[in-house]
Amino acid sequence: MLSIFDQGPPPPCPAPFNLAAHVLRHAERLADKTALSVLHDTRTDDWSYARLRQAILGTATGLLETGLKPGDLVLMRLGNTVEFPVAYLGAIAAGIVPVPTSSQLTEPETARMIAELNPAAVLRDADVACAPHPKQIGTEALNAMHDLPPSDFAMGDPDRLAYAVYTSGTSGKPRAVAHAHRAIWARQMMVDGWYGLTEDDRLCHAGAFNWTYTLGTGLMDPWTIGATALIPAPGTDIDRLPDLLARHHATIFAAAPGVYRKLLQGRDRLDLPALRHGLCAGEKLARALHEQWSRATGSELYEAFGMSECSTFISSSPAHPARGDALGQPQPGRRVAILGPDGPVPQGEPGTIAVHRSDPGLMLGYLNAPDEAAARMQGDWFLTGDQGAMAIDGQVTYLGRDDDMMNAGGYRVSPVEVEAVLARYPGIDQAGAAAVEVKPDTFVIAAFYSGPRELDETALRAYVEANLARYKQPRAFVHLPALPTGGNGKLLRRALPAYFKGPSR
Incomplete structure (x- = not known):
């Protein structure tokens, strides 16, 4: 049997359609219900569905009154505040195309984006770095829009451009991924396929308002269902999260693996009586961390794999x-x-994870780089650039990025497999694996790890010998205070070899 999962398509997206209208579809029915609570230590800033809808549609009116038109691109340079999702959905409600970006970007980085996108305006927090642009709309002006008469939703073809989001750039130059309004319709498949989310849930996301993981999983998806979103106030220390989760009766918690790792440091038990389960995405979840969380909380973690191009x-x-x-x-x-050079591979064999071009969540393409999008298609399949293997029951094992695969002694080895074994060793908080050059054209696998102290290398060698085939075993072990990560918290495997001080150096 070939590695293909196909149990039939989802229901077609209705037309006409607007992404923001779909997110707010329950807002009038649930007008008095709390849509969002921003959690401070001693208080909450609560937004009802009625207040949220008014602010979003008032912003839509205000943006149009500035002279912006449906189809115009606006670059978002806003901070970690509720203004971010309000402005984002307000733009989409009006048919304007927002491009959310990380507040950590520098002025030169934003200059390249402005040159590439030629946005009609920049939505700008003065405290967030941004290159010059002739039309900047500040936070004071955006906040004043909340009380304007509400705009109508700009309805239209669900396949038209709704927003763009930049890739992390870990596999090359960051690209602006163009998504259609139908992308929110596709996210319904996550509700049962990942979240287990209901209208009665209180979902807390640990991330910032201006992170796309928070924007989707933490805000838009709960609002689409009619649930309540909980977001810790900007600047909240991670150590405060368990108390906030318990005090505000969070039923679902969403975060990146690094947050779960920090929450468990020095703790054997977390008392979260209302919590049903946790959600994890952003990088591969180590099995040892998953098991540690389950022991500490009595609840499960459910992991997801996706990408900017298809969530x-x-x-x-x-x-x-x-x-x-x-x-x-x-x-x-x-x-x-799961594809090889000639198409789907037999079940159980490794290959490239691919999603069918008919998926309603798949991007429209890359803005200003159509050839790059076309190059990632293999027939009717979009190649993710990630390796995996599919079992007979459809379960997929992740094997790492194509360009992260290690080659040592002629064997291709997944760093994820090596890291999963290392992560189970006592005293290792986080593990990374990479091929390093020990002499010209000779590569071996090196293990990089963080933890309270450097571990006995003889014991580590004995452990990997007992748990990994010889060609998969690291030949060097490097202790670091912390492993290198990108702005989104993902492990930067490409950066690891620079920390290896081997004989060739």
Whole structure:
């Protein structure tokens, strides 16, 4: 049997359609219900669905009154405040195309974006770095728009451009990924395929308002369902999260693996009586961390795999838990395959994870780089650039990025497999693996790890010898105070070899 998951397509996206209208579809029915609570130590800033809808549609009116037109691009340079999602959805409601960006970007980085996109305006917090642009709309002006008469939703073709988001750039130059309004319709497949989310849930996301993971999983998806979103106030220390989760009766918690790792440091038990389960995405979740969380809380973690070009489409869920080290399975409604050079590979064999071009969540393309999008297609399949293997039951095991795969002694080895073994060793908080050059054209696998102290190398060698085939075993072990990560918290495997001080150096 070939590695193809296909249980039928999702229901078609209705037309006419507007992404923001879909997110707010329950807002009038649930007008008095709390849509958002910003959690401070001693208080909350609560937004009802009525207040949220008014602010978003008032912003839509205000943006149009500045002279912006449907189809115009606006670059978002806003901080970690509720103004970010309000402005984002306000723009989309009006048919304007927002491009959310990380507040950590520098002025030169934003200059390149402005040159590439030629946005009609920049939505700007004065405290956030940004290159010059002739039309900047500040936060004071944006806040004043909240009380304007509400705009109508700009309805239209669900395939038209709704927003763009930049890739992390970990596999090359960051690209602006163009998404259609139908992208929010596709996210319904995550509700049962990952979240297990209901209208009665209180979902807390640990990330910032201006992070796309928070924007989707932490805000838009709960609002689409009619649930309550909980977001810790900007500047909240991670150590405060367990208390906030318990005090505000969070039923679902979402974060990147690094947050779960920090929450468990020095703790054997977390008392979270209302918590049903946690959600994890952003990088591969180590099995040891998953098990540690389950012991400490009595609740499960459900992991998801996705990318800027298609959000998350493979996941575990309460209805379909992952088996062993697998990620989970493609969400119902998705069509996913594992491809080799000649098409889908037999079940169990490694290949490139691919999603079918018909997926409603798949991007429209890269702005100003159509050839790059075309180059990532293999027939009807979009190549993710990530390696995986699909079992007979559809469960997918993640094997790492194509360009992260290690070659030592002629064997291709997944760093994820090596890291999963290392992560189970006592005293290792986080592990990374990479091929390093020990002499010209000779590469070996090196293990990099963080933890309270450097570990005995003889014991580490004995451990990996007992748990990994010889060609997969690290030949060097490097202790670091912390492993290198990008702005989104993902491990930067490409940066690891620079920390190796081997004989060739």
